Amino acid sequence: MGQTLARAAQWTSASDGGEGKLEFTPINESILNSIIKFVEAFPGKHPQEAQMPFKKPLQWKTSLEASSFSGGYEQTDDGIKSSTTDKEDNPLLVLEGEILKVSSLDQVNAVLKIAADKKMHEARCVLEANRDPLVNILGDSFASVEGEDSATVRLLEQIQKEEGDAKEEKEVKLKVALIVQQFDTQLMSQSIKEIAKEVRLRPEQVEREVTLLKSFSGEDENCVLESIKYTSDYVFANGCRAPPWRQVHGEICYLRVQPHDGDSFYVTTATAGAFIIKTTKKSKKKNTGQQKLEPSLKWKNLGMANMEEEEKQQKEKKDKEKEKKKKVVKEKRYSRKSGHGDRKPKTPAQEEEDFSESSSESEEEEETLDRRQESNADLPSEYWQIQKLVKYLKGGNQTATIIALCSMRDFNLTQETCQLAIRDVGGLEVLINLLETEDIKCKKTRISDKIPVTDLTPDEEYLVDPQTERLQIGSLKILREISQNFHIRRAIADLGGLQTMVEILKSPNKELKCLAAETIANVARFRRARRTVRQHGGIKKLVGLLDCAPLDSDPVNPEVEKDIEVARSGALALWSCSKMTKNKHAIRKAGGIPLLAQLLKSPHENMLIPVVGTLQECASEQSYRLAIRTEGMIEDLVKNLNSDNEELQMHCASAIFKCAEEKETRDLVRQYGGLDPLVGLLSKSENKELLAAATGAIWKCAISPENVQRFQELKAIEMLVGLLNDQPEEVLVNVVGALGECAQEPSNRLAIRKAGGIPPLVNLLTGTNQALLVNVTKAVGACATEPDNMTVIDKLDGVRLLWSLLKNQNPEVQASAAWAICPCIENAKDAGEMVRSFVGGLELIVSLLKSEHMEVLSSVCAAIANIAKDEENLAVITDHGVVPMLAKLTPMTDDKLRRHLADAIARCCMWGNNRVSFGQHGAVAPLVKYLKSPNKDVHRATAEALFQLSKDPENCITMHENGVVKVSYDIYS
Numbered sequence: 001m002g003q004t005l006a007r008a009a010q011w012t013s014a015s016d017g018g019e020g021k022l023e024f025t026p027i028n029e030s031i032l033n034s035i036i037k038f039v040e041a042f043p044g045k046h047p048q049e050a051q052m053p054f055k056k057p058l059q060w061k062t063s064l065e066a067s068s069f070s071g072g073y074e075q076t077d078d079g080i081k082s083s084t085t086d087k088e089d090n091p092l093l094v095l096e097g098e099i100l101k102v103s104s105l106d107q108v109n110a111v112l113k114i115a116a117d118k119k120m121h122e123a124r125c126v127l128e129a130n131r132d133p134l135v136n137i138l139g140d141s142f143a144s145v146e147g148e149d150s151a152t153v154r155l156l157e158q159i160q161k162e163e164g165d166a167k168e169e170k171e172v173k174l175k176v177a178l179i180v181q182q183f184d185t186q187l188m189s190q191s192i193k194e195i196a197k198e199v200r201l202r203p204e205q206v207e208r209e210v211t212l213l214k215s216f217s218g219e220d221e222n223c224v225l226e227s228i229k230y231t232s233d234y235v236f237a238n239g240c241r242a243p244p245w246r247q248v249h250g251e252i253c254y255l256r257v258q259p260h261d262g263d264s265f266y267v268t269t270a271t272a273g274a275f276i277i278k279t280t281k282k283s284k285k286k287n288t289g290q291q292k293l294e295p296s297l298k299w300k301n302l303g304m305a306n307m308e309e310e311e312k313q314q315k316e317k318k319d320k321e322k323e324k325k326k327k328v329v330k331e332k333r334y335s336r337k338s339g340h341g342d343r344k345p346k347t348p349a350q351e352e353e354d355f356s357e358s359s360s361e362s363e364e365e366e367e368t369l370d371r372r373q374e375s376n377a378d379l380p381s382e383y384w385q386i387q388k389l390v391k392y393l394k395g396g397n398q399t400a401t402i403i404a405l406c407s408m409r410d411f412n413l414t415q416e417t418c419q420l421a422i423r424d425v426g427g428l429e430v431l432i433n434l435l436e437t438e439d440i441k442c443k444k445t446r447i448s449d450k451i452p453v454t455d456l457t458p459d460e461e462y463l464v465d466p467q468t469e470r471l472q473i474g475s476l477k478i479l480r481e482i483s484q485n486f487h488i489r490r491a492i493a494d495l496g497g498l499q500t501m502v503e504i505l506k507s508p509n510k511e512l513k514c515l516a517a518e519t520i521a522n523v524a525r526f527r528r529a530r531r532t533v534r535q536h537g538g539i540k541k542l543v544g545l546l547d548c549a550p551l552d553s554d555p556v557n558p559e560v561e562k563d564i565e566v567a568r569s570g571a572l573a574l575w576s577c578s579k580m581t582k583n584k585h586a587i588r589k590a591g592g593i594p595l596l597a598q599l600l601k602s603p604h605e606n607m608l609i610p611v612v613g614t615l616q617e618c619a620s621e622q623s624y625r626l627a628i629r630t631e632g633m634i635e636d637l638v639k640n641l642n643s644d645n646e647e648l649q650m651h652c653a654s655a656i657f658k659c660a661e662e663k664e665t666r667d668l669v670r671q672y673g674g675l676d677p678l679v680g681l682l683s684k685s686e687n688k689e690l691l692a693a694a695t696g697a698i699w700k701c702a703i704s705p706e707n708v709q710r711f712q713e714l715k716a717i718e719m720l721v722g723l724l725n726d727q728p729e730e731v732l733v734n735v736v737g738a739l740g741e742c743a744q745e746p747s748n749r750l751a752i753r754k755a756g757g758i759p760p761l762v763n764l765l766t767g768t769n770q771a772l773l774v775n776v777t778k779a780v781g782a783c784a785t786e787p788d789n790m791t792v793i794d795k796l797d798g799v800r801l802l803w804s805l806l807k808n809q810n811p812e813v814q815a816s817a818a819w820a821i822c823p824c825i826e827n828a829k830d831a832g833e834m835v836r837s838f839v840g841g842l843e844l845i846v847s848l849l850k851s852e853h854m855e856v857l858s859s860v861c862a863a864i865a866n867i868a869k870d871e872e873n874l875a876v877i878t879d880h881g882v883v884p885m886l887a888k889l890t891p892m893t894d895d896k897l898r899r900h901l902a903d904a905i906a907r908c909c910m911w912g913n914n915r916v917s918f919g920q921h922g923a924v925a926p927l928v929k930y931l932k933s934p935n936k937d938v939h940r941a942t943a944e945a946l947f948q949l950s951k952d953p954e955n956c957i958t959m960h961e962n963g964v965v966k967v968s969y970d971i972y973s
Contacts, residue, residue, distance in 0.1 A: 022124055027191060032123050034190065038183050039112060039123075042105050049176045050106040053086035055139040058108065060129035062100040063121060068114050069095070082107060105137075138177055200271040203239030203252050210255065222387070222424070226258040231266070382411055383421040390427035393434075398467055401434070405474030413481035419488055422478070428488070432497040434475040435504060469509055476501075476515035483522035492519075493529045502538040505545065510562040517545060517569035521610075524576040533577055539586040542577070545570025546595035564607065567599060571610035578617040587614075588623065597631040605645050612640065612651040619658035628655070629665050638674035641681070646690050649681060653693035657734075660700035669697075670707050679714045688728050695723070695734035702741035708748070717748055721757035729769045736764065737775040743782035749789055758783060758792045765801035773813045777802060781820025790827040799824045799834060803841050811853040818848070818859035825866040832870030842867070842876050849885040854894050861886070861900035868907035875911055883914050887921035895935045902930060902941035909948035919955040928962040943968075 022028050043050040066075070072083045079095035086092060086103065093100075093107040102108050108126075115122040130136055210228060217225040231254040232241045241253035250271040258264040266277040392404035411418050422428060479497070482488045492498065501523075504516040520538065524530045533539065548567035574592065577583045587593075599611045615633065618624040628634065637659075640652045656674065659665045669675065678701070681694035698716065701707045711717065720742075723735045739757065742748040752758065761783070764776040780798060783789040793799065802824065805817035825831045835841060845867070848860045864882065868874045886908065889901055905923060909915045918924065927949070930942040946964065949955040 021128055029120075031187065031191060032120055032127070034187055035127070036112060036119055036123050039105060039109050042179075043109050046175070046179065049172055049179065050109070051084075051104055052172050052176055053090075053092060054103045054137050056136050057094075057101040057103040058126055058130050058133065058136050059099060059101045060125045061098050062095070062111075062125065063118060064095070064100065064111070064114060066095055134177075134180060137180070138173060201252065201269060201273065202271075206252050206269045207239065221260050223260070226260050227256075228258070229256050230254070231256055380417060382415075383417050386411060386418055386421040386427075387425040390422060390425045390430065393427065393430045398471065402467075402470055402474060405471070405478065408478055409474070409481075413478060414484060416485060419482040419485045422482060423488060423491055428491050428497075429495055431475045431479055432492065432495050432500060434471045435497070435500045469512065472504065472512055473509075473515060476504075476512070476519055480515055480519045480522065483519055486525070489523045489525060489529065492523050493526075493532060498523060498529060498532045498538070499536050502533060502536045502541060505538070505541040510566050513545060513566050514562075514569040517542060517566075517573040521569070521572040521576045524573065527580060530577050530580040530583055533573075534580070534583050534586050539574075539577060539583055540590045542570045542573045543587060543590040543592040543595065546574075546592065546599060548599075564602075564604065568604070568607045568610060571596075571599065571607065571614060575610045575613040575617065578614050581621075584618045584621055584624065587618065588627070593624070593627045593631060597628075597633050597636075600633055600636045605643065605648055608640060608643075609645070609648050609651060612637070612648065612655055616651050616655040616658065619655050625659045625662060625665065628659055629662070629668065634659065634665060634668040634674075635672045638669060638672040638677070641674060641677040646684065646687055650687070650690040650693045653678065653681065653690070653697045657693060657696035657700055660697060660703075663704060666701050666704040666707060669701055670704070670710060675701060675707060675710045676714060679711065679716045679719065682716070682719045682723065685723065685727075688731060691723070692728070692730045692734060695720070695731055695738060699734045699737035699741065702738050705745070708742050708745055711742060712745075712748065712751075717742055717751045717757075718755045721752060721755040721760075724757060724760035724764070729767075729772055732764065733769065733772045733775055736761065736772060736779050740775055740779035740782055743779055746786070749783050749786045752783055753786070753789050753792065758789060759796060762793060762796040762798040762801065765798065765805065770808075770810045770813055773805060773808065773810075774816045777805060777813070777816040777820040781816075781823055784820065784823040784827055787827050790824060791829075793824065794828060794834070799828070800838060803838050803844070806844055806848060811851065811856050814848060814851070815853065815855040815859040818845070818856070818863045821845075821863045822859075822866050825863070825869075831866075832873055835867055835870065835873055836876075842873060843880050846877050846880040846882050846885065849882070849889065854892075854897055857889060857892075858894070858897045858900050861889075861897065861904045865900060865903040865907045868904065868910070871911065874908065878908070878911055878914060882908060883917045884921045887918055887923035890923045890926035895933055895938050898930050898933065899935065899938045899941045902927065902938065902945040906941065906945040906948050909945070909951075915949055915952040915955065918949060919952055919958060924949055924955050924958040925962045928959055928964045928967065931964070931967040 022032075066080045069080050073080045073093070074083055076094075076096075078097060080093075081091040081095070082093035084092050084104075084107075090103070092103040093110070095101075100111070102111060112119045112122060127133070210230070213225060213228050217223050217227050219226065230241055235241055236244070236247075238247075240247050240251075242251040252269045252271065254277075255267040255269065256264055257267055268275045268277055386408060389404045389408050392400050408422075413419065422431070479492065483492060498520065501516040501520050504512055507513055507516075520533060520542070524533055533542075546567050548563040574587060578587060596611055596615060599607060600615070602608055602611070615624070615628060615637075619628060628637075634656075637652045637655050640648055641656075643649055643652075656665075656669060656678075660669060669678075675698075678694055678697050681690060682698075684690055684694075698711070698720070702711060717739070720735050720739055723731065727735070739752060739761070743752060752761075758780075761776055761780050764772060765780065767773060767776075780793060780802065784793055784798075799821070802817050802820050805813055808814055808817070825835065828834050845860060845863055848856060849864075851857055851860070864877065864886075867877060886901060886905055889897070890905075892898065892901070905918060905927070909918065924946075927942055927945055930938055933939065933942075946959060950959065
């Protein structure tokens with residue numbers, strides 16, 4: 001109600017310091033009627049909530065007298081009071097003279113009933129005196145905030161924060177808040193519809209809008225329109241330009257609009273809105289004024305027709321721009337008036353390579369529509385100032401160009417408006433051409449003899465004219481800033497800027513190399529750009545930048561500082577490029593690993609972050625994980641976990657997360673004391689990226705039992721359980737994975753239950769994230785091996801949820817769910833009855849024997865072996881054809897499957913004629929071969945299966961024919 005009263009209700013202006021009065025308008029009458037109906041219906045629908053005492057009473061000057069109240073009210077010296085009170089014995093209604101104080105919705109409803117035909121007046125008085133009723137009902141914290149909706153989430157959070165209220169009282173207050181919030185939303189929606197009906201254009205509004213459009217019109221194509229004009233200059237006294245006989249229909253004026261990219265059209269503005277006029281071509285005779293607007297005109301609503309027309313025109317314009325850009329990119333000819341050289345077009349072979357190469361990693365930035373400014377009306381003055389400076393860049397005079405570059409850097413180039421201003425007027429082409437050093441004004445010089453030459457080899461070091469270097473530096477400083485915008489990044493790549501920057505990496509000027517590398521780091525955030533850097537030799541050059549002065553060199557020496565900055569810039573660029581698999585191989589091939597290992601010992605955090613970031617990306621490759629371990633980098637990664645820089649900690653933890661796939665690395669992390677800081681990072685729950693990295697590292701390290709023991713000592717189990725609620729899925733996947741590994745230890749299964757971890761784990765079984773489901777099923781299955789835990793899981797309907805996951809389309813989820821079902825069946829009190837209670841559950845699990853995935857088959861066989869322990873369930877799965885389906889799997893050679901398949905066959909032999917049926921379906925002969933496996937678990941399960949099958953004479957013959965006696969003798973002799 002507060003939001004509606006504040007924004008939709010119509011009030012008179014306040015006078016003498018008063019709050020103002022509700023006007024007598026249809027909108028206000030509608031609002032009052034809705035509020036009265038809401039209050040009158042409230043006690044019947046919500047009796048308990050209607051009796052809830054307000055935080056402070058609604059107070060107003062009433063027209064009712066004390067004699068009007070009867071029944072549950074008592075006389076006082078000054079008036080009356082209600083017999084019903086709050087918990088502090090304060091009456092819920094008090095009338096003192098003309099002042100009425102009411103403290104519950106139940107009593108408000110009673111007042112409206114007593115008011116009878118005066119209820120509209122009484123409701124108006126209540127709302128005028130209490131502009132935000134929710135403040136009185138629930139407290140000051142629930143005041144309606146201007147510019148912010150009274151969101152349900154805010155109400156929930158506020159109620160939970162309030163102290164002193166019992167749980168039951170909080171629940172009542174919460175329900176009241178939600179009901180009022182819902183009613184307020186409906187009331188606001190209703191009011192907006194009513195207000196919209198009354199909105200009408202006025203002549204002065206049209207005048208202002210046309211004047212504004214004229215100020216942004218002109219011959220320049222960057223303007224909104226070429227022109228916009230009235231068809232008549234005569235203005236009537238009421239501000240209209242339409243003739244009187246059209247004004248009676250609400251028409252105000254007529255406009256002729258000429259866009260840059262289409263034919264002119266006419267617009268009529270009326271009190272009801274603006275409309276496009278579509279003329280019929282009956283005559284070529286030129287008419288003026290109203291003659292153009294007579295009955296030969298057809299009308300269209302601007303809200304729909306004009307929008308469609310504009311979208312069509314914009315689409316055509318963008319298509320033309322794209323075609324033009326493609327042509328420019330294909331020709332690769334970018335010239336400047338100062339004489340910078342043209343680029344050579346790519347050969348057909350190079351073009352083919354660009355499009356034939358693919359990469360396994362996902363595109364970091366999606367191809368999105370270039371959202372140009374639809375209207376220049378909102379563009380700030382900086383936009384136009386920058387475009388003027390770009391024109392100076394095109395002038396050709398080097399001094400003017402340098403001044404323009406310096407002036408451009410005075411603007412905030414991190415703002416999108418400034419970035420797009422440079423692009424829209426062709427500034428990117430100019431900035432990229434300034435990087436070229438091939439025209440006659442930029443003589444190359446051999447460093448060895450300082451003599452200008454024209455026969456330098458591509459890899460030969462050279463000096464460049466100082467004036468040209470200044471142009472390059474100025475250009476790169478701007479490109480480095482604006483390449484933060486992904487539209488700009490793609491444009492730079494399209495214009496061949498990356499190739500030029502790669503060439504600059506050979507420059508002896510260290511500042512130039514830094515700027516070029518940093519700009520490459522920005523641009524190479526999408527796959528095509530990363531590929532371009534590699535194809536033009538950029539990876540090798542960037543790796544070369546890492547070979548800086550020894551880290552223990554004099555830090556005060558300016559040249560050492562420059563070398564360190566060059567290495568840092570190179571690492572930044574490699575970090576961006578390393579997101580591509582082929583680039584990772586190129587970095588290793590170029591000798592990047594030992595150089596990264598050297599830089600990892602740097603004391604400079606700004607150096608360490610890109611170095612560790614690069615290692616983190618590359619650690620997805622097994623060869624890199626081996627190199628990181630053998631080069632001694634694990635110790636440095638662990639050391640930097642103790643840094644105060646959370647970004648550095650995050651990248652180190654992520655690198656450990658990936659590297660800890662190998663046991664040797666997990667052991668090194670423990671030996672270097674890395675487990676303690678990893679657990680310490682769990683307390684930084686507000687930094688979700690850091691939390692995800694830390695929990696991921698803990699998960700992988702927990703695969704080793706020795707590490708789990710240390711985690712126990714550090715109370716990591718309890719901390720991980722505390723992270724099972726209200727976390728991003730990326731964090732939950734890692735937390736649950738870590739708990740699943742820790743739960744392999746019996747004492748940790750008890751710790752998880754005591755910490756309250758089983759209910760949230762079971763709740764996560766209802767999710768959709770596939771990686772999370774794989775991990776949570778494993779964790780629940782591990783916990784289920786303890787009978788007490790199994791009791792909790794069963795009460796929470798966890799087994800049914802696991803069974804439902806067998807329907808999941810992901811084979812990993814299916815397999816993990818089936819493995820988890822096994823301990824649940826083993827430890828449930830009445831497992832047979834529990835399994836039978838799942839409608840269609842047995843048929844479902846038998847059907848998974850048709851899967852093509854080995855892990856699914858192994859897990860399902862293990863589950864069937866447990867299910868078959870119950871005779872009734874065995875009979876059911878037999879009817880579903882489990883025998884021929886198991887027999888069909890016996891030729892498989894995977895030992896894990898063989899073991900559980902043999903167990904399942906042994907169990908299924910216990911029912912009816914199944915022994916004979918297995919023999920008839922050819923299961924016996926392949927089982928004999930299982931005895932040749934080196935795996936003792938396979939031998940045990942196979943021996944049990946053959947023993948059960950041997951109770952049928954025909955099966956004994958088959959076993960003998962397949963040499964079961966000899967094989968058995970060889971095993972046990």
